[in-house]
Amino acid sequence: IGNYIIGSVQAGFFALLLIFGIIFITFGPGYNIMGYIMMPLGGFLLVFPSLLLDGIRRKHSGKVKAWIVFKLVFLGLFLAMCMVKLFIAGQVLSTIIQLIMFTLGFMYCSGMVIVHYNILLDDENVLESALENFSNKGYYLDNQQQIKDDPPAYSQTV
Numbered sequence: 001i002g003n004y005i006i007g008s009v010q011a012g013f014f015a016l017l018l019i020f021g022i023i024f025i026t027f028g029p030g031y032n033i034m035g036y037i038m039m040p041l042g043g044f045l046l047v048f049p050s051l052l053l054d055g056i057r058r059k060h061s062g063k064v065k066a067w068i069v070f071k072l073v074f075l076g077l078f079l080a081m082c083m084v085k086l087f088i089a090g091q092v093l094s095t096i097i098q099l100i101m102f103t104l105g106f107m108y109c110s111g112m113v114i115v116h117y118n119i120l121l122d123d124e125n126v127l128e129s130a131l132e133n134f135s136n137k138g139y140y141l142d143n144q145q146q147i148k149d150d151p152p153a154y155s156q157t158v
Helices: 002-027 032-057 061-087 093-133
Strands: none
Touching: 002 032, 002 093, 032 061, 032 093, 061 093
16 A cells, blocks of 8 residues: 555656646746646656556556656656765755655655565565476476376276
């Protein structure tokens, strides 16, 4: 249930980014440029929480993996921006606090999703191994001897 909450909150935030971009383009004469940036950015970022929610609902690990890769790329971009801010602006204390808070939030969200991802992978492996054990012919047992179609023992009378 935690992954649904994480995905829903992120999807809501990115949907708001998309909606505010449209509002800025439509009604804000001085904010058109901001709206033109926010709208495609919000639309693009909305894809990944949607993949997470759909992957959890359908138990599809590939869609959850896409969200995990997105979060790692997002973490890298955020760390790069913080380093630029640290060296150019010289705001050491605020940058360190932002790094700590973002890293803790990232670890919590990603940790929960990665645990669920591993559960999905385990479920898929159990399903794959069950499908591999099933044979289309159905003639073989564990001892690899072919089953003969002899009449049942009770039909043979002495």
